[in-house]
Amino acid sequence: MNRRIPQFSRWLVGAALVAACGGATEEPSPTPGGSGGGLAPRDNGGKSGVPTTPGPHFIGAGVSYRPLSPGCGPDTADQCGGACEGDAPDTGRISRAPATLCFKGTLDPTPTNPTAVIEQVIEEKDGRDVVHLRVTFDPSFVDNTYGAGACCGWPVPDTTAAMPGAPMPGGPMAGKADAGKAGKAGHSFDDLVGSDHLELLLTDGTGETVMDFKLDYISEDASAPCGYGTLGVQGGEGKMLVGDPSAVLGVATSIDRNLNGCGYCYTVDSPATDEEYTPNPDAPDWDYRVVYEVWLDLAAFGAAGFGQAYITNVHASPSKLESNTVEVDGDPCPPEWDTPFCHPSVIEEGRNCFDQDPECPPNYTIYISTEGKSWCTPIPFSGYPGRAPCPEGYALDAASEGRYCLPTK
Numbered sequence: 001m002n003r004r005i006p007q008f009s010r011w012l013v014g015a016a017l018v019a020a021c022g023g024a025t026e027e028p029s030p031t032p033g034g035s036g037g038g039l040a041p042r043d044n045g046g047k048s049g050v051p052t053t054p055g056p057h058f059i060g061a062g063v064s065y066r067p068l069s070p071g072c073g074p075d076t077a078d079q080c081g082g083a084c085e086g087d088a089p090d091t092g093r094i095s096r097a098p099a100t101l102c103f104k105g106t107l108d109p110t111p112t113n114p115t116a117v118i119e120q121v122i123e124e125k126d127g128r129d130v131v132h133l134r135v136t137f138d139p140s141f142v143d144n145t146y147g148a149g150a151c152c153g154w155p156v157p158d159t160t161a162a163m164p165g166a167p168m169p170g171g172p173m174a175g176k177a178d179a180g181k182a183g184k185a186g187h188s189f190d191d192l193v194g195s196d197h198l199e200l201l202l203t204d205g206t207g208e209t210v211m212d213f214k215l216d217y218i219s220e221d222a223s224a225p226c227g228y229g230t231l232g233v234q235g236g237e238g239k240m241l242v243g244d245p246s247a248v249l250g251v252a253t254s255i256d257r258n259l260n261g262c263g264y265c266y267t268v269d270s271p272a273t274d275e276e277y278t279p280n281p282d283a284p285d286w287d288y289r290v291v292y293e294v295w296l297d298l299a300a301f302g303a304a305g306f307g308q309a310y311i312t313n314v315h316a317s318p319s320k321l322e323s324n325t326v327e328v329d330g331d332p333c334p335p336e337w338d339t340p341f342c343h344p345s346v347i348e349e350g351r352n353c354f355d356q357d358p359e360c361p362p363n364y365t366i367y368i369s370t371e372g373k374s375w376c377t378p379i380p381f382s383g384y385p386g387r388a389p390c391p392e393g394y395a396l397d398a399a400s401e402g403r404y405c406l407p408t409k
Contacts, residue, residue, distance in 0.1 A: 051365075052085075053098040054337050056117035060139040060277040060288035068119035068134045070094050073126065074250025074295040080262035081254060081287045092124035095298075095403055096306075097365040099382040103311055104331035107321050110140045115328050116314050122298060122306060129298035130249065133309050135198055137290040139277065141326065142196070142316035144255055144288045146187045147269030152277065152288075153320045154186030187318070189267050192218050192255060193228065195317040197237035198292040203307035205402060207387060210301060211243035215292050218255045226265035230256040232294075247300035254291035262286065290316065305402060307389070308381040330383055367404050378405040 055067030066082040071089020098121040102114035119134040145151050196217035204210050216238030221229040232251035233240045258264050262285045271280035277288045298306055315325045360366055360376035367377040380402060384391045390405035397404045
């Protein structure tokens with residue numbers, strides 16, 4: 001049975017979550033039978049012009065990180081993290097520009113950052129409309145350090161663990177972790193295999209929750225190159241609670257990408273790092289953040305279309321906090337998260353996260369009418385108060401099949 005989503009009364013009226021600015025990425029395409037204009041992506045011919053989300057600004061991504069951007073379909077789920085986004089993906093029609101939504105829990109030890117972040121985009125891939133979602137946890141809650149490489153807040157009673165400035169076990173990095181915060185007893189690979197998962201809820205355009213499922217983080221899988229992989233909604237800790245499992249077109253997690261996509265079969269000790277999550281030269285593409293990614297068939301949401309993804313809690317067993325499950329609520333992203341984030345390590349490696357000139361403020365995209373007029377307009381279903389499709393003073397544009405929020409006055 002479908003369920004009505006909860007009201008998020010803590011949000012300020014008119015406040016918009018941070019999202020990508022799609023203004024420099026699209027050209028006008030008239031919409032028949034209406035005064036509004038549809039937008040069609042230009043021929044990118046390279047990475048330039050592909051819209052991205054600002055993405056989570058958490059540390060720990062290393063050189064593999066890129067914000068979520070169109071063009072990376074379910075066929076890229078087995079790649080090393082950031083490989084598709086860094087190789088000029090071939091984008092089709094973008095039904096809804098990328099957006100970023102933030103969620104916060106009361107136990108979060110980093111009050112200036114959200115506890116979890118959802119990035120989302122709707123686009124056409126291989127003749128099918130696809131909803132692409134990515135959920136990233138704050139590394140202060142859980143991370144991909146374990147075994148001898150466990151660090152960065154994992155509580156351990158062993159006070160003989162790596163001291164500041166001493167070589168870290170399991171790798172060449174110099175450890176900055178405090179004594180008792182790093183060591184084999186703090187977090188194990190089996191912990192990730194044992195129970196870690198994400199429960200994700202999805203609404204249609206009317207606000208009804210029409211899909212509810214758990215995504216498996218990592219499980220034993222003989223078919224995977226490293227012997228472990230995510231089983232999505234089909235096994236391990238993953239299962240479909242509400243909805244059709246055939247609508248799930250692909251699943252990826254950061255640990256699956258680390259192991260099987262990047263080829264780092266670290267199933268006992270993770271690559272050693274420090275409190276800044278400095279990339280390990282033996283595994284420079286290792287993503288120390290816990291990330292879940294899923295691709296869904298838009299048709300599963302019926303005539304009302306896709307509304308929004310949301311979560312009510314984050315779970316890891318164990319987590320770094322007092323509780324393994326933390327209740328979260330929607331919360332505006334930090335104001336400084338107003339541009340796509342490129343980790344300094346990426347630049348140092350001579351790589352590039354994005355190449356675009358944002359023209360619109362956070363959570364807005366460019367709209368061009370058939371008369372040639374253009375302005376920045378809010379991206380629909382991007383975390384507005386009460387989970388309304390548009391912020392106060394705006395309504396969905398019927399002429400563009402709900403792709404834009406237009407002023408009501």
